[in-house]
Amino acid sequence: MHQPQTTPRASIYYDYRVYPFETAPEQRGESRRYPVIIVGAGPIGLTTALDLARYGVPSVIVEAECQVSHGSRAIVFTRRSMEILQQVGVADRMLEKALPWRFGNSIYRGRRVFRMEAPHDDDDRFAPMNNLQQQYLEEYLLERVLQTPLIELRWGTRVTGIDNGDDGVRLELDTPEGAYGLDCDWLVAADGARSTVRQLLDLRMEGDSYSGHFVIADIRIDIDLPTERLAFFDPDWNPGNTILMHREPDGIWRLDYQLPPDETPEQALAPEALNRRIQAQLEMIGVDAPGNWTGVRSIRPAP
Numbered sequence: 001m002h003q004p005q006t007t008p009r010a011s012i013y014y015d016y017r018v019y020p021f022e023t024a025p026e027q028r029g030e031s032r033r034y035p036v037i038i039v040g041a042g043p044i045g046l047t048t049a050l051d052l053a054r055y056g057v058p059s060v061i062v063e064a065e066c067q068v069s070h071g072s073r074a075i076v077f078t079r080r081s082m083e084i085l086q087q088v089g090v091a092d093r094m095l096e097k098a099l100p101w102r103f104g105n106s107i108y109r110g111r112r113v114f115r116m117e118a119p120h121d122d123d124d125r126f127a128p129m130n131n132l133q134q135q136y137l138e139e140y141l142l143e144r145v146l147q148t149p150l151i152e153l154r155w156g157t158r159v160t161g162i163d164n165g166d167d168g169v170r171l172e173l174d175t176p177e178g179a180y181g182l183d184c185d186w187l188v189a190a191d192g193a194r195s196t197v198r199q200l201l202d203l204r205m206e207g208d209s210y211s212g213h214f215v216i217a218d219i220r221i222d223i224d225l226p227t228e229r230l231a232f233f234d235p236d237w238n239p240g241n242t243i244l245m246h247r248e249p250d251g252i253w254r255l256d257y258q259l260p261p262d263e264t265p266e267q268a269l270a271p272e273a274l275n276r277r278i279q280a281q282l283e284m285i286g287v288d289a290p291g292n293w294t295g296v297r298s299i300r301p302a303p
């Protein structure tokens with residue numbers, strides 16, 4: 001039986017709310033066919049449901065977890081993303097908290113070698129880039145979804161099987177109260193990069209992946225620098241590798257540093273290795289680092 005986490009996830013900047021699993025009508029013996037089922041209540045699933053509702057199309061979202069996403073994920077939302085969020089009524093909420101920016105600095109061995117200036121016109125409604133942690137985006141989308149009668153969201157409901165028939169789809173779902181099935185005309189796979197739906201249908205993503213490994217750490221620290229992207233190449237403390245830094249709301253900074261090719265995730269995530277590298281980066285940009293930062297929010301070696 002599927003058992004999603006029911007305690008709030010840990011975070012230094014975000015107060016997680018756990019949404020309750022509710023017994024589905026089908027688990028009480030009712031049966032009906034739905035026009036659209038969306039798998040996944042991440043940014044894509046929630047936005048898709050809201051956009052469908054704009055056209056009067058009802059949908060059911062099934063989400064394996066009972067809370068918004070975990071870890072250091074998206075923080076930079078482009079103007080185009082903001083335009084899409086505007087369509088579904090969430091852009092203003094984003095702008096209340098997001099940090100807008102348009103300049104980026106590339107620093108090679110301690111010298112700035114390039115300054116990126118993203119075009120921005122007085123008539124532009126949104127800044128080229130806007131920094132906000134993904135959890136807030138999901139929260140704002142959820143607020144809209146919960147106010148939209150055409151959308152039903154089922155927490156704690158994991159897709160485990162698909163029968164892709166000629167005239168619709170039959171889904172197998174697992175929940176804290178056992179399994180049940182759902183029928184729909186259309187199925188939207190919005191269940192992320194490691195999609196169960198794609199695996200079940202034997203579909204593959206096409207494209208390339210970057211071979212480097214990175215540690216991403218969100219820390220609370222007061223750094224007196226503007227909201228601009230900082231990209232460091234081949235710095236003394238991390239030769240041959242890159243580091244990105246971004247300001248986030250609420251006094252949080254993201255450090256995103258590349259690892260030497262032979263280092264394992266276990267070695268990279270050892271507390272002493274994390275401390276040493278975060279200190280080295282902060283010292284490199286002239287921040288009096290020792291003891292001045294708190295709480296690594298989360299770390300993820302990224303492919």
Ligand SMILES: Cc1cc2nc3c(=O)[nH]c(=O)nc-3n(C[C@H](O)[C@H](O)[C@H](O)COP(=O)(O)OP(=O)(O)OC[C@H]3O[C@@H](n4cnc5c(N)ncnc54)[C@H](O)[C@@H]3O)c2cc1C
Nearest residue numbers: 040041042043044063064073074075076158159191192196
């Ligand atoms: C480290 C990192 C940094 C990133 N930085 C940025 C950035 O700065 N800007 C940017 O735009 N993007 C960024 N991204 C990418 C961004 O996080 C993703 O593009 C985004 O989360 C994709 O949204 P999604 O809704 O497609 O999938 P997800 O956010 O992965 O959501 C999928 C949902 O489906 C649910 N699910 C999965 N399997 C099942 C199942 N079997 N049944 C039911 N539900 C299921 C999951 O629980 C989840 O809630 C970053 C990603 C990472 C990992």
